[in-house]
Amino acid sequence: MLSCRALRKSYVTERGEVLAVGGIDLDVEAGRYAAIIGRSGSGKSSLMAMVGGLSRPSDGSVVIDGTDIWGLSDDKLAAFRNRRLGFVFQFASLLPTLRLVDNVALPALLGKRGDADIYGKAAMLLGRMGLGDHLDAYPGECSAGEQRRAAIARALINDPVLLLADEPTSDLDEQTEIEIMDELLAVNRELGTTLVLVTHNLALAEQAEQIVHIAGGTIAP
Amino acid sequence: MRWLLLSLALQNLGRRKARSLLLIAAVALGSGVVFTGAVLMQSIDRSMAVGFTRLGADMMVVPEGALTNIAASLLVVEPSELVLDADVLAKARITSLGRIAAQKIVRVEHSGIGSHHESADLVGFEPAQDFTVQPWLVEKLNRPLQAGDVILGAARDGVLGSQLLIFGKPHVVYGRLGRTGVGTHERGVFMSFATLEALREAIGGHGTKPAVLAPGKVTGFLAELAPGATPLQARFAILSNVKGVKVVAGDTTLSGIRQGLAALLDGILALMVLMFASMALMVSVLFSAIVTERRSELGLLKAIGARRGQVLGVMVTEAVLATGIGGILGVVLGVLVMRLFERSLVYYLENVGVPFLWIDLPRTVAFAVGAIVLASVIGVLGVLYPAWRASRRDAYDLVRSGA
Structure with missing residues (x-):
């Protein structure tokens, strides 16, 4: 399902080149829950951004469901991200001027999906996340946990094959963290969506079927 | 989808009311001057044409x-x-x-x-x-x-x-x-x-x-x-x-006045072009700042699958809305200024026997539409480069730099 080869990312700064990811090979089978763990600055988020088609690698390849995503043109990559990938960020990532239901529907609207009741599905997903009575609420009117659940609903609107979550609970309290993780795991188990989660919380990682430990931009043994 | 982007653009404008109002006011002033200037220049030109012809051979x-x-x-x-x-x-x-x-x-x-x-x-x-x-x-x-x-x-x-x-x-x-x-x-x-x-x-x-x-x-x-x-x-x-x-x-001063007034109108036209250019630069600088401020949002849009054209579309829609509204207000302002002009200077000129001929309504409407379109074009030109640059960047960079 997911296959990364010799994936490398370096950033050019005023002090010279900084290597964030230094040649990672990674495979995740379809339907699995993989956790990527590591300390801050280890390169987890950079790896996740390359896997999610958000940051172009300096070198190497990412193949998802048979598609070498970095071989695609800009627009085709955007379409791939839109239809095949779901992304949950480590911070509030909703557009503040749109209602929750608009935020959730937005990826489907951007992808010009004309085959379904987009707003109906957005409402259903929000209901599944326990936000059925918050459809018309604006992000600013919701708690951090509610916003994160809405972000998960948004990530699921186009039925992605791969759900990427980059420390989605890092700024949440313990109870909310458990609720969010339950939602993500439910998506993985019930819908069969492959889940790759970046975390520095070992307790969360222990539930994963595959744990990848990153240190210094490479996979630690 | 278009309505959602339009709503997004409108609400983004509403997020920073003071800045949006200042931008709209600046564009309204600029387009008002362009509209009023164009109508007055054409009217003066027309009045001159008749007036000088009346001055005879x-x-x-x-x-x-x-x-x-x-x-x-x-x-x-x-x-x-x-x-x-x-x-x-x-x-x-x-x-x-x-x-x-x-x-x-x-x-x-x-x-x-x-x-x-x-x-x-x-x-x-x-x-x-x-x-x-x-x-x-x-x-x-x-x-x-x-x-x-x-x-x-x-x-x-x-x-x-x-x-x-x-x-x-x-x-x-x-x-x-x-x-x-x-x-x-x-x-x-x-x-x-x-x-x-x-x-x-x-x-x-x-x-x-x-x-x-x-x-x-x-x-x-x-x-x-x-x-x-x-x-x-x-x-x-x-x-x-x-x-x-x-x-x-005849009196040779007449041809001198004719040539002098023509040069004056050319000078006013040049000033209007300069003002238009400076307004375009100001709008461009402002939208550069707006795009920088909104990098995270643009990055999010890219992350959830917005194509470059759609990212550009959001920003261009916002700019066209702001400058278009400015253009419309500018035309309204221009009409008010011209009404004032008509009740003061034109009234005085006609009382002393100097004819002042306004251009006809269809041409006035054409100038009004032109001023609004011009204002919108300024918005598009102002936002296009910063938005284009932002749309070329990786979504992750945009999200990180704006977060």
Whole structure:
């Protein structure tokens, strides 16, 4: 399902080149829950951004469901991200001027999906996340946990094959963290969506079927 | 989707109300100045065109022995027994002359015009080439001048469209001229050459017919200088090439004023272009800042699958909305300014006899639409480069740099 080869990312700064990811090979089978763990600055988020088609690698390849995503043109990559990938960020990532239901529907609207009741599905997903009575609420009117659940609903609107979550609970309290993780795991188990989660919380990682430990931009043994 | 993007753009504008209002106000001022300036310049240009034409010809060419009134503020051909060939100036090909209007003038008595013994000057002109009579029309029938029509000088009575018998022949009062302060002009009865020549048999009874009524003969010519030509050059050219004529030049300050005002309008136009350019730069700088501030949001849009065109679309929609609203407000502002202008300066000018002619409504509307479109184009140009640059960046970079 997911296959990364010799994936490398370096950033050019005023002090010279900084290597964030230094040649990672990674495979995740379809339907699995993989956790990527590591300390801050280890390169987890950079790896996740390359896997999610958000940051172009300096070198190497990412193949998802048979598609070498970095071989695609800009627009085709955007379409791939839109239809095949779901992304949950480590911070509030909703557009503040749109209602929750608009935020959730937005990826489907951007992808010009004309085959379904987009707003109906957005409402259903929000209901599944326990936000059925918050459809018309604006992000600013919701708690951090509610916003994160809405972000998960948004990530699921186009039925992605791969759900990427980059420390989605890092700024949440313990109870909310458990609720969010339950939602993500439910998506993985019930819908069969492959889940790759970046975390520095070992307790969360222990539930994963595959744990990848990153240190210094490479996979630690 | 379009409505959602539009709503997104509108709500983004609403997020920073003070900044959005200042941006809209700046664009409104700019487009208001452009709109008002364009309408006023065109109106001034039009008024100048009529006004200067009303100031008359730059020079007059008459037979050598003819009497001329050099004290009059307006060059007018006086009645004379002396005549010139109608094609004498055309044959001479004087390049320092612009438009030339030939006139035939006959002073008649017992014509039926005015009281029984009153003399009247019948002035014939060629409507297609005339630039000295028709600009003075203050009222006229709603149709072109035709054979049998006469135009009355300001000092003559007659109802528009009524019948006027000249030597017993019926004519229609087609129009009336404004006051010029020149007697010959104010007391004249103006008509086309054809209409005047049709009176040839009646004028003078069975006696000698005035020579000027013969086809191909005229009393004199009123002429404009060619652009850049001086009265001295034209006078020299005429006297060298045409024998037996006298050249009378008008007040040379008129052509100086004409050229000066044209230069002034060009200068105003240049200032407007500069203001437009500075407004475009300001909008561009502002939108650079807005795009920088919204990098995280643009990154999120890219992350959830927005194509580059869609990311650009969000920003362009926002810019077009802001500057378009500014443009519309600018036009409203411009209309208010022009109403004020009309009630003050234009009212004053017309009271002292200086005509101010607004351009017609369709052209005004075209300028209004142009100002709004221009304002929107400024918005598009202002946002396009920063938005294009942002859309090229990786979504992750945008999200990180704005987070």
